[in-house]
């Protein structure tokens with residue numbers, strides 16, 4: 618009799634452990650599993666990360682990747698006849714081997730752009746025709762190489778101006794070609810891979826002034842038959858940002874474009890958001906990740922993901938910009954060498970409090 622009771626108890630114990638663990642098993646489930654019926658969850662990475670303990674971690678948590686820098690114009694195409702493929706290739710191979718989605722980032726930007734594109738052998742600024750020729754060669758070469766392996770490309774990045782009385786950013790692209798360079802980039806990419814989804818990608822996108830400019834840019838391109846298929850909302854946020862006020866309405870507004878939305882570069886800085894680089898001040902020294910910051914960040918992440926889930930019909934991908942607090946671009950922006958803690962995992966790759974908020978819904 619005793620043995621029978623012990624046996625029944627054992628069976629009950631095993632069954633109940635298994636049931637409890639199916640939903641919130643931090644050992645085997647990753648972000649991608651909690652969000653399996655919503656959208657792929659991605660991360661921006663370097664090729665170097667794939668040679669460290671981060672590789673296994675990426676496999677566990679994410680099912681989509683973006684190259685943080687490896688596919689940008691400067692890193693991949695530093696001189697007219699030189700392409701550096703190694704880093705980009707290793708990210709593409711990793712995505713393929715692990716059955717992950719891969720977003721391409723980015724075919725045209727005003728940053729990390731090599732100067733050779735804009736000047737001739739004498740150092741004079743090239744004509745619009747020459748620049749279009751170079752842009753076409755660049756886009757065709759890269760998009761063709763990864764055809765069928767990269768399902769979505771950020772074609773043009775950050776072409777809209779932040780200043781309220783200016784529509785387009787006054788970049789070398791704009792100064793040499795006028796606004797036409799944007800449409801051209803989309804056409805070249807579409808020609809090279811007609812199956813790839815082509816995105817326009819920008820930041821500060823939830824604020825009404827910029828939001829409306831982005832909306833107009835995409836709407837006009839669509840009306841002119843330019844192959845723009847999606848909008849990338851970067852979502853570089855800070856813990857004090859008025860997300861309630863603006864994020865929901867931006868998602869509603871952009872949904873009206875009738876194209877998929879990708880959250881492409883999500884992170885939540887623990888500092889008040891600043892948009893320009895600045896010198897270090899004494900207040901930037903000895904900063905620690907306080908409980909207050911942790912709490913505020915947790916609430917912010919919870920709110921954002923609540924909205925992402927609400928808009929799951931429009932949102933087809935959510936990507937974090939960097940893996941963990943071990944390293945983020947925000948450690949050097951807006952202030953060089955000021956540590957930030959913007960992600961869901963700490964420097965030991967352990968989930969922070971915000972993680973639990975994001976996966977418990």
Ligand code: 9MR
Nearest residue numbers: 685686722728729774820851882938946
């Ligand atoms: O994370 C990227 C960082 O390593 C680079 O130094 C930086 C160069 O400007 O670009 C960062 O990524 C940017 C992305 O490509 C486009 N949106 C803004 C991102 C943060 O600056």
